[in-house]
Amino acid sequence: MSYNVQIKKVSTEIEFDLPKKMTTSASGYDLIAAITSPLALQPGESILVSSGIAISMPNNLEAQVRPRSGLAFKHGITVLNSPGTIDADYRGEIKVLLINHSKEEFIIQPKDRIAQLVFQAIPDVELIQVDELTVTERGSGGFGHTGFKS
Template identity: 90%
Template structure:
C-alpha cells in the first residue's frame, strides 16, 4: 500500500533537506529543528520547536510525531505529547513539543534531528450507542488489573 503526501517548506530562515528515513526499513522520517540559532531546554522545561514543514495527506492518514530513542536515552529529551497527532486537515507548520527530563540543560542546534514522523492509516469507524456492552472475562478491570508478576 502506498500513499502520496505533499510536503511544503514553510521556513525561509534556513536551508534544509526534506525529512527522510535514515534506513530503508525505518518507519519514521526524521524531523529537524528548523531554527537559526541554538535553543536551550532547561531541566523540566518544555519547548515548541519548528520543523520547517507542513504537509497535506489523504483523509485516511494521520502523521504521528514520535521521540527519537537516542535523544531520550542519552539526554532525557522526548516528545511531551507522544505521539503528537497531525490530522489530515491540518495545514500549518509541524512543531515538536520537546521536554527535558534530565538534570542537565540541553542545547538544540539548528538542523538537529529532534523527532520522527510516522504515518498511520486511520480506519473509518462508526460509533454506535448501546445500553449494554458485551461481557468479557476482564470486564471493567483497569490499570494493573491483570497483575504485574503473574
C-alpha cells in the same frame, strides 16, 4: 499500500533537507530543528521547536510526531505530547513540543534531528450507542488488572 503525502517547506530562514528515513526499513521520517540559532532547553522545561515543514495527506491518514530514542536515552529529551497527532486537514507548520527530563541543560542546534514523523492509516469507524456491552473475562478491570504487581 502506498499513499501520496505532499510536503512544503515553510521556513525560509534556514536551508535544510526534507524529512527522510535513515534506513529503508525505518518507520519514521526524521524531523529537524528548523532554527537559525541554538536553543537552550533547561531541566524540566518544555519548548515548541519548528520543523520547517507542513504536509497535506489523504483523509485516511494521520501523522504522529514521536520521540527519537537516542535523545530520550542519552539526554532525557522527549516529545511531551507523545505521540503528537497531526490530522489530515491540518495545513500549518509541524512543530515539536520537546521536554527536558534530565537534570542538565540541553542545547538544540540548528538542523538537529529532534523527532520522527510516522504515518498511520485511520479506519472509518462508526460509533454505535448501546445500553449494554458484550461481556469479556477481563470486564472493566484496568490499570494493572491483568498482572501488574506493586
